[in-house]
Amino acid sequence: MPTDPRTPEPLSLTTFTQGIWKENPVFVMLLGLCPVLAVTNTATNALAMGLATTFVMLCSGVLVSLLRKVIPKQVRIACYIIIIATFVTIVDYAIQAISLDVHRALGAFIQLIVANCVILGRAESYASKNAVINSFVNALGMGVGFTFALLCLGVVREIFGFGTLFGFELFGANFQPWAVFALPPGGFFVLAGWLFLFAYFRKRREASHAKEPHVA
Amino acid sequence: MSEETPSVPPPVLPSSRKLITALAAIAMISGLLVAVTFQVTAPVIKKNQQAALERAIFQVLPQAEVHANFRLEGDSLTALTSEQFADANVFAGYDANNTLVGVAMEGAARGYQDVVRVLYAYVPEKQGIIGFTVLQSSETPGIGDKVETDAAFLANFNPLDASLNEAGDALAHPIITVKNGRKVNPWEIDAISGATITSAAVGDALNDSAQAMLPTLMANQDLLVAAKGDS
Numbered sequence: 001m002p003t004d005p006r007t008p009e010p011l012s013l014t015t016f017t018q019g020i021w022k023e024n025p026v027f028v029m030l031l032g033l034c035p036v037l038a039v040t041n042t043a044t045n046a047l048a049m050g051l052a053t054t055f056v057m058l059c060s061g062v063l064v065s066l067l068r069k070v071i072p073k074q075v076r077i078a079c080y081i082i083i084i085a086t087f088v089t090i091v092d093y094a095i096q097a098i099s100l101d102v103h104r105a106l107g108a109f110i111q112l113i114v115a116n117c118v119i120l121g122r123a124e125s126y127a128s129k130n131a132v133i134n135s136f137v138n139a140l141g142m143g144v145g146f147t148f149a150l151l152c153l154g155v156v157r158e159i160f161g162f163g164t165l166f167g168f169e170l171f172g173a174n175f176q177p178w179a180v181f182a183l184p185p186g187g188f189f190v191l192a193g194w195l196f197l198f199a200y201f202r203k204r205r206e207a208s209h210a211k212e213p214h215v216a
Numbered sequence: 217m218s219e220e221t222p223s224v225p226p227p228v229l230p231s232s233r234k235l236i237t238a239l240a241a242i243a244m245i246s247g248l249l250v251a252v253t254f255q256v257t258a259p260v261i262k263k264n265q266q267a268a269l270e271r272a273i274f275q276v277l278p279q280a281e282v283h284a285n286f287r288l289e290g291d292s293l294t295a296l297t298s299e300q301f302a303d304a305n306v307f308a309g310y311d312a313n314n315t316l317v318g319v320a321m322e323g324a325a326r327g328y329q330d331v332v333r334v335l336y337a338y339v340p341e342k343q344g345i346i347g348f349t350v351l352q353s354s355e356t357p358g359i360g361d362k363v364e365t366d367a368a369f370l371a372n373f374n375p376l377d378a379s380l381n382e383a384g385d386a387l388a389h390p391i392i393t394v395k396n397g398r399k400v401n402p403w404e405i406d407a408i409s410g411a412t413i414t415s416a417a418v419g420d421a422l423n424d425s426a427q428a429m430l431p432t433l434m435a436n437q438d439l440l441v442a443a444k445g446d447s
Contacts, residue, residue: 067242075235079242087244090253097260100268107354183356 010132011134019142026149026191027198032118036150039109043166046154048102052091052110054143057119059087061139064127069157071128074123080123081114088113118146149194156190157181235251266301269335269351272320273307276337279317280309284443290428293436295443306433308440309337316441318346319433323425327417329354334421338430340437344375344402345391346423353414360414369408371414377402378426385431393419 006058014022025031035053061166064071071079092110095103103110113119122142127135159165161182163175180186273283285296285304296304307320318339324331332355336348347370355361363369381388389403393416399406407415430441433440 070238071242072230072235072238074229075239078239082239082246084240086249089250093253093257093261097257097264100261100264104352179359183359 011131011137015137016136016141019138019140020145020148022147023142025142026146027194029118029121030195031121032116033191034112035109035116036153037184037191038198039106039184040150040153040187040190041161041182042105042158042164043151043154044102044158045105046150048095049109050143050147050150052095052106053113053116053119053146054115054140055091056084056087056116057122057139057146058136058141059090060084060119061127061135062132064123065130065132066133068128076128077120079113080120080128084119084123085114096210099191104133118142151189152194153187156193157186161186233405250304262302270301272335272349272351273309275349276320276335277318279311281312282314283307283309283320286440286443288432291432291435293432293439295439299327306429308443310312316340317441319428321425322351323348323421323431325417325420325424327353328360328413329356332394332414332417332421334418336422336425338378338426338433339375340434341439342375343377343379345378346375347373347374348418348422355414359411362408362411363414363418366408366411368406372399372405375402376405378422378430380430380434384434387423387427387430391419391423394408 019025023029025100026033026036032053035049039049060080064080067079067083088111091113092103095106095110122135122139126138131137155165159170160178161180163169163171163177181190226406270283274280277283284307285298285301286306286308287294287296287300287304288306293306305322309317311317311318318337320335320337322333322335324333326332331352332350333352334348335351337346338344339346350361350364353361355363376391377389378391379388380386387403389401391403391405393405393412395412396407396409398404403417405415408417
């Protein structure tokens with residue numbers, strides 16, 4: 001952490017990629033796990049949730065960054081929550097207008113994007129200190145990383161839990177769905193599997209670059 | 217931007233007026249954005265909801281080509297135009313020869329998680345319910361939502377007896393959900409093993425709605441038969 005927490009970071013490729021890989025909100029930071037576990041029972045739901053969260057993250061990141069010199073430090077969290085809630089409401093209406101089925105599938109979890117700590121975390125630790133363009137790029141990277149993580153879970157759970165992928169039948173009529181994958185425990189199992197995989201690869205890379213200092 | 221360095225003492229609080237102004241300004245921007253979005257999306261959302269209901273009507277009444285809208289209130293049944301679709305709670309389906317094939321109505325009951333809302337099809341000729349579709353539910357995926365796909369459960373509606381008693385003011389036999397494999401009478405619903413609560417919710421929804429609607433509906437059957445689909 002720099003001595004002055006308000007030092008802006010220069011725009012670089014890392015601004016975008018850190019959310020996808022090094023600081024992936026789900027697989028590395030383990031943030032926002034509530035929607036990760038709850039609405040990844042199918043790949044379609046996972047994609048819709050990821051896109052909705054990305055949209056909220058982008059818009060709130062830009063607005064927080066624009067207003068970063070206006071918002072008094074003492075009420076900043078309240079301001080961020082209002083801004084985030086605004087865009088969540090907008091997304092809620094937009095999804096209802098695009099597809100009622102998706103809205104029905106995501107249920108209460110659209111409104112709960114407000115409480116997603118990835119978004120508040122981005123507003124507090126990045127957008128409030130950096131220029132608009134940086135915040136946009138960073139939020140986009142985080143959104144892509146979040147969507148990617150949700151898809152990782154959604155694809156596995158849909159294939160095993162329903163025998164379909166994005167609604168298309170993969171196996172014949174004799175396929176017996178493994179219902180536990182579509183249920184909440186399946187979310188934990190699949191998440192654990194992915195975390196294991198990511199941790200395994202990270203350890204292996206660290207072992208092969210043993211001289212390099214540990215970066216987490 | 218404040219000029220903070222690690223040695224500076226705690227910052228001075230800005231006046232509360234400044235805090236309140238900032239919060240109020242942000243709240244106003246937020247209100248404006250939400251209001252604009254609502255205005256833009258409200259007609260589309262309403263259209264989507266009506267399209268979904270219309271799809272459900274034709275799904276429960278597969279032989280229907282057109283439907284006519286009615287409103288049942290108390291003891292009276294009134295015909296509505298196709299523009300008044302939003303006010304209707306009874307939808308009569310007609311085939312290509314304009315013969316009444318069935319009536320679709322809504323029912324709701326408490327399920328395992330939340331209210332389960334169904335749209336079911338009643339055929340006056342058979343005095344029975346031939347099918348239903350779930351309009352809204354939060355039942356457990358993979359378990360409770362089987363009521364829409366489980367072949368053995370759907371076989372209950374082939375048809376499910378919903379005939380009126382002699383006085384015509386209630387069902388002759390209330391629709392009840394029985395445990396899996398215990399169905400003996402045509403007005404009983406054989407529950408899905410493992411999804412008993414959702415099965416019972418469907419049964420309750422059908423029973424409550426049929427008890428309330430069917431007496432008036434059957435008393436006004438001529439109106440239904442005479443009407444022609446117009447949409």
